[in-house]
Amino acid sequence: METGIRVSDVDIVRLTPGFTLDDRLQRFMETAARLGAGQVLVAGNDDNLQRSADNLAILAAAGRPFGLTMNLEPMPWTQLRNIAAAQALIAASGREDIGILVDALHFWRAGESLAALSSLPAHHLNYMQLCDGAAQRPESEQELIRQARSARNVPGEGGLDLHGLMSALPATLPVSLEVPLDGEQGALPPLQRAQLLFDAAQPYLRACA
Template identity: 45%
Template structure:
């Protein structure tokens, strides 16, 4: 069975969802991910929850291209999290046929964080949405072990973990740690590359993750070791933001090169 590839929001950051879907179709992706809420205060997002015209245009682009929406970006769990504030987010996700909500964790209270994550999963489940926790070294869930503990404690049938190749490497992850991870926790994974040397400064970790990732195969991350331990049929989100190269090549050429590099790496395993 052919593997499904999804064009991540960050790989073509700046494009509105309809234009992103058109680029995804022309460059060979089956799915795309869209950012409905900012990753950080002031960050770029397209809140379709409050923009009916953009939502209508996005649905029209989906129908015209045949490209589906895979994931919704993102929900941040912090001390102020209130699950009732996300009803419209879930409704838009269901309307677009999305499968997964990307979740980040910023709450310093471990017990409250587990409760918030469980509440999010429970609220999203009627809309057909899984909630995949993304561990990132600068967040309150900095690594796979912490993410696994949180998902186990929440004990939700639509809970899960997303393995981002860059975050996995920068958090000190080892491919063998993925062995035995419950299959029903894995809904997709994010693929990119980066230098073998890991930044030690938090600001540099964040900057590189958001603006300067490398094409798969260009860097020093053990992508082969990582991908060999993930399910063969796991969908791949191609997440390769690189502001300078996107400016030089344009969104469409960069999206195409990112997909081809991802396919070459995975098909060589």
């Protein structure tokens, strides 16, 4: 059935100490291209900056024939903790065709400020991830990861400054909803969950349009 919905982005590729451009990754990119995706989420899991930068450059070059752009997603429990670290990694890679993915939860959990977004060149912003969460950062890293992976909040049902974040980003920036839910909301059928999140996102999309 044709729905008119297309795939915008896929994930996840991890830059680890043992990263290799193997057959599995090649098939991943081939599949992403067949689905029509243009953006790939990349996580930084290597504390060696130059090795990560070299691998990122290899990955970015490999994605180009498939029409894929790599996007670094800072996550506060990884070696790529914040926007500044992502900018440093891109600079070290020697490439300009790499994006930085702003995830609403990770952005505020990393203690970022809206001013950090003003230093991002427009060509490094290809899409963002919208969700909500508790205003207070969890005390433990374990809980930080748990909430991010399985217990986020529907936009408008948490305490994050989503209006401020959306207003600080380009008005035409594509928005991806990444809202893993638990409890009753997480048990909803997929279409009901999609409708719930679509409706909840509208006030934030209208505000930046």
